[in-house]
Amino acid sequence: MITLVRRVTAACVLSAALASCAATPQPVRPAPSATTTAPSAPPTLAPGPGGLTPVFKNGSRTHGRTVALTFDADMTADQGARAAAGEHFDNPGLIAALRALKVPTTVFMTGRWAEQYPEQARSLGRDPLFEVANHSYSHYAFTGDCYGLPTVSGDRMRADVERAYAAFRRAGVPDARPYFRFPGGCYDRRALKALTPVGVTAVQWDVVSGDAFATDAEAVTRQVLEGVRPGSVVVMHCTRSAAPTTERVVRTVVPQLRERGFRFVKVSELIGS
Numbered sequence: 001m002i003t004l005v006r007r008v009t010a011a012c013v014l015s016a017a018l019a020s021c022a023a024t025p026q027p028v029r030p031a032p033s034a035t036t037t038a039p040s041a042p043p044t045l046a047p048g049p050g051g052l053t054p055v056f057k058n059g060s061r062t063h064g065r066t067v068a069l070t071f072d073a074d075m076t077a078d079q080g081a082r083a084a085a086g087e088h089f090d091n092p093g094l095i096a097a098l099r100a101l102k103v104p105t106t107v108f109m110t111g112r113w114a115e116q117y118p119e120q121a122r123s124l125g126r127d128p129l130f131e132v133a134n135h136s137y138s139h140y141a142f143t144g145d146c147y148g149l150p151t152v153s154g155d156r157m158r159a160d161v162e163r164a165y166a167a168f169r170r171a172g173v174p175d176a177r178p179y180f181r182f183p184g185g186c187y188d189r190r191a192l193k194a195l196t197p198v199g200v201t202a203v204q205w206d207v208v209s210g211d212a213f214a215t216d217a218e219a220v221t222r223q224v225l226e227g228v229r230p231g232s233v234v235v236m237h238c239t240r241s242a243a244p245t246t247e248r249v250v251r252t253v254v255p256q257l258r259e260r261g262f263r264f265v266k267v268s269e270l271i272g273s
C-alpha cells in the first residue's frame, strides 16, 4: 500500500542547484497496485485517478527487509560554466564504492548531467548493478515554489522529461527506467497531469539522508540509519561538489544495514514487489 508524505522535513537545505528534500503538499493519491506491462519491462504503478502519473514513495513494510539507496545526479541546465570552471557535479568515488560493496542502485540522472558526463552515464546504464532513471533534463522545478529553483512552465514539463531520455540515449544508456523524480521532490496535480503521456511513475522517498551540502558524514550516517525501515527509499546525491560526504556515508551505512538484515535493491524491485 502506498501512502503519501504530508510532512515537511526541516532538515532541508535550500538551493537552486541541489534541492531534494521532503516536500511540499502532495494531495493526489496514487493507485496502490503494481503492474507489469511486459515480461521484461520494468514494473510501474497503475495510473492514479483520472490517469494521473502515479507516485511511489516506499515499498512494502511487510515483505522482508529491503531498502533502496537512490542517488540524484544533479546538474542544472545553467551550470555548464561552473563545470567548465572545474566544479565536479559527478562523484566517481561514490560509484566505485557502490560497485565495491555490490549495492544495487538507482540513479536519478538529469539530462544535463548525462551530457556533461556521457562516459559515466553510459557506464552506469550498461552496468546491471545500476538502473538509470529520470530526474528531468534541466533540474528546474515542476511547481511554482520549490527551494528557489527556476521553474518549468506547464507546457514544457513533458518535453523536459523526454529531453532527458533523449540525452540518456545519446550518451549510450540503452534502457533508462520509466521512473521520474521531480527536482526538489516538488509536484502537484498539474505536474502529475502534464507527465501522464510520458508513462512514468514518479518516485519520492521516505528517508532524507540530508547529504546535500552536509559536511558532517557522521550526522548523515546517523540520519540514514535511524530512518531506514523495511521497504524504505533513501534519497542521496551523486554530486561531489554539493554532497561531499556521500561516499563516506555509503561505506559506513551499507555494512551496518546489512548487519541489521537489510538487503539492498533497486527501486524497480521495490515497485515490483
Ligand SMILES: [Zn+2]
Residues within 6 Å of the ligand: 018, 019, 020, 072, 074, 135, 139, 183, 184
Ligand atoms: Zn535533484
